[in-house]
Amino acid sequence: MSGEAVARPMLILKDVHKFYGANEVLKGISLDVKEGELVTFVGPSGCGKTTLLRLIGGFTEISAGDIILDGKRINDLPPNLRDTRICFQNYALVPHMTVAENIGYGLRINGWPKGKIRARVNDLLEMVELQAFGDRMIDRLSGGQQQRVAFARAISLEPKVLLLDEPLSNLDANLRLIMREEIRKLQRRLNITTVFVTHDQFEAMAISDRLVVMRDGLIEQVGSPIEIYERPANRFIASFVGYVNFIDGRISLIDEATRNTFVETEYGRFEIALEQADIAAGDEVLIVVRPEAVTLSLDVGIKRPNVVCGTLKSYMYAGSLAKCTVEIGTMKMIIDQYNPSEAHHFKQAEQVAVEIPHRVHLLKKKKQA
Ligand SMILES: Nc1ncnc2c1ncn2[C@@H]1O[C@H](COP(=O)(O)OP(=O)(O)OP(=O)(O)O)[C@@H](O)[C@H]1O
Numbered sequence: 001m002s003g004e005a006v007a008r009p010m011l012i013l014k015d016v017h018k019f020y021g022a023n024e025v026l027k028g029i030s031l032d033v034k035e036g037e038l039v040t041f042v043g044p045s046g047c048g049k050t051t052l053l054r055l056i057g058g059f060t061e062i063s064a065g066d067i068i069l070d071g072k073r074i075n076d077l078p079p080n081l082r083d084t085r086i087c088f089q090n091y092a093l094v095p096h097m098t099v100a101e102n103i104g105y106g107l108r109i110n111g112w113p114k115g116k117i118r119a120r121v122n123d124l125l126e127m128v129e130l131q132a133f134g135d136r137m138i139d140r141l142s143g144g145q146q147q148r149v150a151f152a153r154a155i156s157l158e159p160k161v162l163l164l165d166e167p168l169s170n171l172d173a174n175l176r177l178i179m180r181e182e183i184r185k186l187q188r189r190l191n192i193t194t195v196f197v198t199h200d201q202f203e204a205m206a207i208s209d210r211l212v213v214m215r216d217g218l219i220e221q222v223g224s225p226i227e228i229y230e231r232p233a234n235r236f237i238a239s240f241v242g243y244v245n246f247i248d249g250r251i252s253l254i255d256e257a258t259r260n261t262f263v264e265t266e267y268g269r270f271e272i273a274l275e276q277a278d279i280a281a282g283d284e285v286l287i288v289v290r291p292e293a294v295t296l297s298l299d300v301g302i303k304r305p306n307v308v309c310g311t312l313k314s315y316m317y318a319g320s321l322a323k324c325t326v327e328i329g330t331m332k333m334i335i336d337q338y339n340p341s342e343a344h345h346f347k348q349a350e351q352v353a354v355e356i357p358h359r360v361h362l363l364k365k366k367k368q369a
């Protein structure tokens with residue numbers, strides 16, 4: 001499916017609540033997931049991601065609200081009667097079975113005839129590129145191979161919704177990258193509606209159509225990876241997804257024609273192209289400055305808009321980028337310098353010029369009650 005096609009909602013969560021005793025761990029989750037979409041729930045440990053997947057899969061009872069799958073309310077259906085499949089973090093493969101037996105397990109339980117199972121399993125083995133491994137015992141596979149078996153098993157019955165709970169967390173860094181691309185490729189090819197859970201923000205951004213940022217049982221923001229990264233709704237989201245430098249400021253002037261805006265800060269005035277409609281003159285704001293958005297130079301003598309001077313506190317070369325810490329007044333700003341081998345290697349205590357881009361995101365500070 002192309003991303004542009006208008007897809008119907010395949011999974012609808014309506015004001016979903018979950019209590020464990022008196023402890024409310026989901027506090028009203030509402031979301032439509034479109035057919036063929038890959039939506040990822042991210043959030044800190046304990047915010048309720050796994051609980052939500054278990055509710056959708058039917059492994060945990062919902063306390064209030066509705067789960068609608070392809071137009072049908074499935075709240076009260078047991079897991080095996082829901083058109084969902086869950087792939088757990090530890091894969092939950094059966095150790096004394098072969099790869100083929102593991103993949104065909106659900107088909108057998110569902111009474112498929114032997115010949116049909118064999119054909120389907122062969123197709124699935126090919127799909128996850130494990131053709132030569134059908135007879136291998138599960139415990140003689142690498143982590144990445146087991147991950148593919150778990151994925152093949154989960155999609156064997158072509159569920160309407162695939163639920164993946166941190167499926168890559170047992171893999172080493174390189175394999176994680178490879179497997180997340182493979183999952184995404186297969187998910188797109190099969191056009192399978194997928195709810196993915198991870199606490200790895202970068203994995204979430206890389207793999208998803210939309211991200212859902214959760215905190216403490218609630219949804220904080222839903223949006224495309226670019227929306228979440230570039231236009232976070234609040235400070236928590238901004239700092240949860242990547243690193244952020246915040247500069248406190250106050251809007252002194254908005255030119256309504258150009259939306260050019262002056263933000264006064266203790267480091268001087270910044271000129272910002274204002275994109276948000278909800279910010280007005282007089283508002284207290286935070287300027288959201290990503291480490292990669294800043295330009296660092298030695299042009300300290302030249303006065304230019306949006307440039308402040310500071311002292312280089314540390315310079316850590318890390319191959320594709322160098323992490324720089326610059327002290328500007330009382331603030332320590334983290335700045336990424338890309339392709340450092342081609343650039344100036346800044347030295348400790350060097351005076352540097354820090355340029356904040358004209359187009360940055362602003363967060364309106366909540367008024368104190
Ligand atoms: N069976 C249970 N009984 C009581 N409390 C539970 C149960 N399962 C989870 N919880 C609590 O519900 C909250 C949410 O847990 P959940 O496992 O959904 O978090 P998570 O977002 O998946 O975290 P992580 O990133 O660490 O996997 C936690 O406070 C947890 O302690």
Ligand SMILES: [Mg+2]
Pocket residue numbers: 049050051
């Ligand atoms: Mg979890």
